[in-house]
Amino acid sequence: MSELKLYTVSIYTENNIGLLNRISAIFQRRHINIESINSSVSEIDHVSKWTIVVKLSEEQMKKIIGQIEKQVEVIKAYYHTEEETIYQESCMFKLRSNLLFDERQIQNIIKESNANIVTVNREFFVIVKSGRKEELELLHRELSVFGIMQFTRSGRIAVTKDEMKISKMLEAFQH
Amino acid sequence: MKDTQTLDKVQKTTPSKIRISGSEAVIRCLIAEGVDILYGYPGGAIMPVYDELYKFRDQIHHVLTRHEQGATHAAQGYARISGKVGVAMATSGPGATNLITGIADAQIDSTPMVCITGQVASHLLGSDAFQETDIIGISTPVTKWNHQITKASQIPEVIAKAFYIAKSGRPGPVLIDITKDAQFEELDFSYEKCKGVRSYKPVPKTDIDDVKAAALLINSAKKPFIVWGQGVILSEAENELKAVIEKAGIPSAWTILGASAIPTAHPLNVGMVGMHGNYAPNVLTNDCDVLIAIGMRFDDRVTGNLSTYAKQAKVIHFDIDPAEIDKNVKTDVAVLGDAKESLSQLLPLLKANSHTDWHQKFKDLYAIEYDKVIKHDLYPTKEGLTMGEVLKEINIQTKGNAAIVSDVGQHQMIACRYAEFTTTKSNITSGGLGTMGFALPAAIGAKMSAPERDVVAIIGDGGYQMTIQELGTIFQQKVPVKIVVLNNEFLGMVRQWQQLFFEKRYASTEMTNPDFVAIAKGYYIDAQKVTKREDLKNAVAEMMACEGPYFLEVRVEKEGNVFPMIPTGASVSDIRLE
Numbered sequence A: 001m002s003e004l005k006l007y008t009v010s011i012y013t014e015n016n017i018g019l020l021n022r023i024s025a026i027f028q029r030r031h032i033n034i035e036s037i038n039s040s041v042s043e044i045d046h047v048s049k050w051t052i053v054v055k056l057s058e059e060q061m062k063k064i065i066g067q068i069e070k071q072v073e074v075i076k077a078y079y080h081t082e083e084e085t086i087y088q089e090s091c092m093f094k095l096r097s098n099l100l101f102d103e104r105q106i107q108n109i110i111k112e113s114n115a116n117i118v119t120v121n122r123e124f125f126v127i128v129k130s131g132r133k134e135e136l137e138l139l140h141r142e143l144s145v146f147g148i149m150q151f152t153r154s155g156r157i158a159v160t161k162d163e164m165k166i167s168k169m170l171e172a173f174q175h
Numbered sequence B: 001m002k003d004t005q006t007l008d009k010v011q012k013t014t015p016s017k018i019r020i021s022g023s024e025a026v027i028r029c030l031i032a033e034g035v036d037i038l039y040g041y042p043g044g045a046i047m048p049v050y051d052e053l054y055k056f057r058d059q060i061h062h063v064l065t066r067h068e069q070g071a072t073h074a075a076q077g078y079a080r081i082s083g084k085v086g087v088a089m090a091t092s093g094p095g096a097t098n099l100i101t102g103i104a105d106a107q108i109d110s111t112p113m114v115c116i117t118g119q120v121a122s123h124l125l126g127s128d129a130f131q132e133t134d135i136i137g138i139s140t141p142v143t144k145w146n147h148q149i150t151k152a153s154q155i156p157e158v159i160a161k162a163f164y165i166a167k168s169g170r171p172g173p174v175l176i177d178i179t180k181d182a183q184f185e186e187l188d189f190s191y192e193k194c195k196g197v198r199s200y201k202p203v204p205k206t207d208i209d210d211v212k213a214a215a216l217l218i219n220s221a222k223k224p225f226i227v228w229g230q231g232v233i234l235s236e237a238e239n240e241l242k243a244v245i246e247k248a249g250i251p252s253a254w255t256i257l258g259a260s261a262i263p264t265a266h267p268l269n270v271g272m273v274g275m276h277g278n279y280a281p282n283v284l285t286n287d288c289d290v291l292i293a294i295g296m297r298f299d300d301r302v303t304g305n306l307s308t309y310a311k312q313a314k315v316i317h318f319d320i321d322p323a324e325i326d327k328n329v330k331t332d333v334a335v336l337g338d339a340k341e342s343l344s345q346l347l348p349l350l351k352a353n354s355h356t357d358w359h360q361k362f363k364d365l366y367a368i369e370y371d372k373v374i375k376h377d378l379y380p381t382k383e384g385l386t387m388g389e390v391l392k393e394i395n396i397q398t399k400g401n402a403a404i405v406s407d408v409g410q411h412q413m414i415a416c417r418y419a420e421f422t423t424t425k426s427n428i429t430s431g432g433l434g435t436m437g438f439a440l441p442a443a444i445g446a447k448m449s450a451p452e453r454d455v456v457a458i459i460g461d462g463g464y465q466m467t468i469q470e471l472g473t474i475f476q477q478k479v480p481v482k483i484v485v486l487n488n489e490f491l492g493m494v495r496q497w498q499q500l501f502f503e504k505r506y507a508s509t510e511m512t513n514p515d516f517v518a519i520a521k522g523y524y525i526d527a528q529k530v531t532k533r534e535d536l537k538n539a540v541a542e543m544m545a546c547e548g549p550y551f552l553e554v555r556v557e558k559e560g561n562v563f564p565m566i567p568t569g570a571s572v573s574d575i576r577l578e
Helices: A019-029 A058-070 A098-102 A105-113 A133-144 A166-174 B007-012 B022-032 B044-055 B068-082 B100-108 B135-142 B152-167 B180-184 B208-220 B230-234 B238-248 B279-285 B339-349 B356-378 B387-398 B410-418 B439-449 B468-477 B492-501 B516-522 B533-545
Strands: A005-014 A034-041 A047-056 A074-080 A085-096 A116-120 A124-131 A150-153 A157-160 B018-021 B037-040 B061-064 B086-090 B113-119 B145-149 B173-179 B186-189 B224-228 B252-254 B269-272 B290-294 B314-319 B333-336 B403-406 B427-429 B455-460 B482-487 B526-530 B550-555
Touching (some): A005 A058, A005 A157, A019 A058, A074 A157, A074 A166, B018 B022, B022 B044, B022 B186, B037 B068, B068 B100, B068 B439, B113 B180, B152 B180, B208 B290, B230 B238, B230 B339, B269 B356, B356 B410, B403 B439, B410 B482, B427 B439, B439 B455, B439 B468, B468 B516, B482 B516, B526 B533
Parallel strands (some): B037 B061, B224 B290, B252 B269, B482 B550
Antiparallel strands (some): A085 A124, A085 A150, A085 A157, B018 B186
């Protein structure tokens, strides 16, 4: 019952200042670390979507969803297991350009990882890679041997395999 | 969802507009919301609004408290006795941060309150300007909703929303922070009350199938037991609850904030649950076969050790807040919705019953508690005055019609245990947060909100000194509250724990107190001190007969303890009588 699992939380909200504080405070108050957090527009006009990844027991997760939904500006919150979602993260690497010539295997690593080259100039080049966290970590391990000038990784974004009934809910409000 | 509109729609249907300043708009909004009294403290960033308050002083009465914390507790007292939204106002910076304790108290006790704070001008936000503080950030975890206004045109819509959110569903505090430039700026004003917010569903719809499932369990129960909480009072479901209790013949107990919803003398009212509650309802929580919780949240002070709480019982939980279901106690049947609505649906489905044998168990355990505890509290034979006998005297002389406003600590437990209530919304106390200093200002708000009622504040010598400055407010406003300080020269509850669990190491709990009577008299408040049992009756009579405010200090025994008691971590059925 108290087995910890990785859950993806999807929250549809109004786009208002201060909501980040209000949502993150729910986790902070319970001493829960957020693995990743992302906020963006959603499939519905003027509705924001948050994607939060946390490691919790399902019992804890349910209670937290209740607390999130209780917030006035939250329209709906869902939680999903890994199996119920399609999810991706992105990362960017900035590397020295001479590596492309001095370390031939770098080109193979980039090709095999399906990463894209964003820009190249005399000093550095930048590649971007999207995928699951493990793929991103593998690429990071492979490239770190050569020295990485800068690295950054985004939070998870996810869509669910099943339909989210949020649009219908909002339609009901309009009538 | 037909009656739910988005705010945008409300704005579009507005009638004629007038050109006024943001600060005048604030006052006109408050008047439109029916606010007759508000509590607050002026300062730089809220001065334009105070200037308008001056102009509208014949329509709205501003009460200057002596500290912003007092303003919030007064607003809470106003709200708790009336069910209306309490309003507190303060300036930016320290004025705003001083509101936080009262806001947190209102949040955990679900009290409808709107706080309005001034803020530095919008171009100064984030510049560490004089008296600038991020009150939106600070108040976020303790408000139901909060919002910062930087444009005058936002004022009507946001204030309408604030009152709607504070009062609807499970009530709570809302804070609105208004920059000084928005107060000066002009807008085309018109006001329409908020009727709905699309992301917010205040009252979940009661599912009749859940009500039927609850009725089925209750009808087949041999030993049903109700514990009701403040939800009954907030939804004004007292009559519905009474009808349910009487028809099904169910012994019923209350949480501290549920007190007074059903008269104390009602034969099916079996007393208070929780740490210092009554013996029978605590012990028999672990004997009942169906536990029916109504508008309560299974606070740890109610349940004791959760792993041994009512494990034998089927649990039915009526609540307006879906997040409360299964939060602390797993339920077999959850009935969401407003208690007034769901209990009305439940009533016709219940079979008439009397459960005579089951009742007898409560009576038997009451007899034990009476013998071991109550008798000694109310009819002491030893020398020192007890807190209980003071409450008994107040009960007799007010005939149970007074509103009792208690602070936090031993006197609070005694007040809630022994106050006899005939009227709902009469037990005003800080339940969830346990805020010492609550009672004196809360009594001001309660009395001003319900001037026809006797309002008696019961306060300890510790908590009294946390907001003692509000005597100034009482004096200036001529608020005829009755203040009773039960002085044991100790922070009594902490001392009791030190005695029981820390081998009598009384670390920083003994108080050397000032001459409280002289202080009251310094504020021109009639006052006296009682140290002997034979003087108590006359002193209470004099207090209740006094037309103005009155201060009564009663010197009670120094090391009296409150029993029964469920020690931390113990089961409700392991409640101690001594």
